[in-house]
Amino acid sequence: MSETHLPEHSLNPGLYIVATPIGNLGDITLRAIDVLRRCDAVACEDTRVTGKLLKHLGISKPLWRYDDHSEHRDRNRLVDATRTRAVALVSDAGTPLVSDPGYRLVNDCRSEGIAVTAIPGACAAVMGLSLSGLPNDRFLFAGFLPAKDKARREVLEELATIDTTLIFYETAPRLLKSLESIRECLPDREVAVGRELTKLHEETRRGLPDGLMAYYEANPPRGEIVLLVGPPLPSVSSEADRDVLLMEALETMKASQAAAQVAKATGLDRKSLYARAMELRRE
Numbered sequence: 001m002s003e004t005h006l007p008e009h010s011l012n013p014g015l016y017i018v019a020t021p022i023g024n025l026g027d028i029t030l031r032a033i034d035v036l037r038r039c040d041a042v043a044c045e046d047t048r049v050t051g052k053l054l055k056h057l058g059i060s061k062p063l064w065r066y067d068d069h070s071e072h073r074d075r076n077r078l079v080d081a082t083r084t085r086a087v088a089l090v091s092d093a094g095t096p097l098v099s100d101p102g103y104r105l106v107n108d109c110r111s112e113g114i115a116v117t118a119i120p121g122a123c124a125a126v127m128g129l130s131l132s133g134l135p136n137d138r139f140l141f142a143g144f145l146p147a148k149d150k151a152r153r154e155v156l157e158e159l160a161t162i163d164t165t166l167i168f169y170e171t172a173p174r175l176l177k178s179l180e181s182i183r184e185c186l187p188d189r190e191v192a193v194g195r196e197l198t199k200l201h202e203e204t205r206r207g208l209p210d211g212l213m214a215y216y217e218a219n220p221p222r223g224e225i226v227l228l229v230g231p232p233l234p235s236v237s238s239e240a241d242r243d244v245l246l247m248e249a250l251e252t253m254k255a256s257q258a259a260a261q262v263a264k265a266t267g268l269d270r271k272s273l274y275a276r277a278m279e280l281r282r283e
Contacts, residue, residue: 011038011086015109017102018088019095019121022224023199025056027122033057035119040085043078045101049092061088068101075105082114093224095123099143099169124197125167128226131204132192135231138164145170145178145227152178156185166229172221176213182229183209188267190230196223233266242268246277255281 016035021027036042037059043066044050050063066078066089081087091100109116125141142159145168146152159166170178175193182191192206193216201223205212245266249258259274 009038011035011040012115013082013084013086014115014117015082015106016086016088017096017106017116017118018090019119019123020050020053020090020093022093022122022124022127022197023202025053027198028053028057029119029121032119032121033059035086035088036061036090038086039088041081042088042090043105044090045092050090053090066101066105070101075108078105079108079112079114082109083112093122093124095121098123098125098141122198124169124194124224124226127197128192128194128204128228129165129167131194131197132165132206132228134165134190134192134206134228136165138231139167140164141167143169145174145181147174149177149181152181153185156181160186161232163231165231168227168229170225170227172223172225175221175225175227176216178227179209179213179216183213186229188233192228192230193221194226194228195221197226199223242266242273242276243280246273246280250277250280 016039018032018035019029020032036054036057039061041062041064042050042054043064045065045067047063047065054061054063064078064087066074078087089096089102089105091097091102094100096102097106106116129136129139140159140162142155146155168178172195179191182189188208190206191209191212192204193212195201195203195205205215207215242262245262246258249261253261255274255277259270259277262268262273263270
């Protein structure tokens with residue numbers, strides 16, 4: 001069986017958005033390595049962080065710093081460079097532009113008719129959603145919650161009526177304050193905390209805000225965090241609503257499992273739901 005080699009010719013000029021690992025360096029994709037190897041330069045948030053990644057990969061490239069504090073003329077220079085050279089854009093970790101710099105650069109390149117290519121890969125928000133077990137048919141990524149209490153509550157109150165799982169990024173020192181705000185603004189909503197994802201001490205913990213606050217008060221968190229809030233509980237205003245939920249669950253579950261699911265979703269008593277599920281099974 002012959003070996004397959006990645007092409008070594010130069011890349012076409014343009015901007016290449018390259019996702020990098022969020023922790024475990026083994027998560028870099030073959031295509032990302034290929035683009036980093038063949039590009040002319042790499043635009044990055046922190047040259048030290050990207051330099052370590054490239055050294056690990058055995059790649060040496062000019063590193064151009066580009067972040068949210070870069071001036072307009074720096075962005076113009078990058079846009080001009082992409083007219084004749086292949087420039088890779090990376091963030092410190094994960095997929096660029098997902099709560100990271102790059103939006104204006106991509107927008108300017110597209111406005112100028114410059115080719116923009118994305119090389120997909122690791123994304124902490126999506127990984128946190130996958131691990132949480134919270135509903136994932138619809139979700140809203142809302143970036144970092146504000147650091148100040150009043151602004152944080154205002155954001156949570158604005159999002160309270162949206163019937164979907166909410167995803168935030170958070171820092172370890174602010175986690176407890178964010179959980180407290182969620183308890184105040186989004187009562188009875190399930191919450192999941194994904195911490196140090198893909199790393200040695202990876203942890204995903206799920207529960208109500210009170211329980212999570214108690215845990216993290218006793219076990220101060222470290223590392224990068226993905227904070228997820230489940231959608232609002234279904235409104236059950238009558239026995240007919242309850243029966244509809246139970247019958248839907250009974251299509252694929254045992255009576256005990258259906259009762260547990262509906263109890264979790266509505267807050268109704270599990271034992272009485274199980275008794276009603278058994279009655280529905282017999283009807």
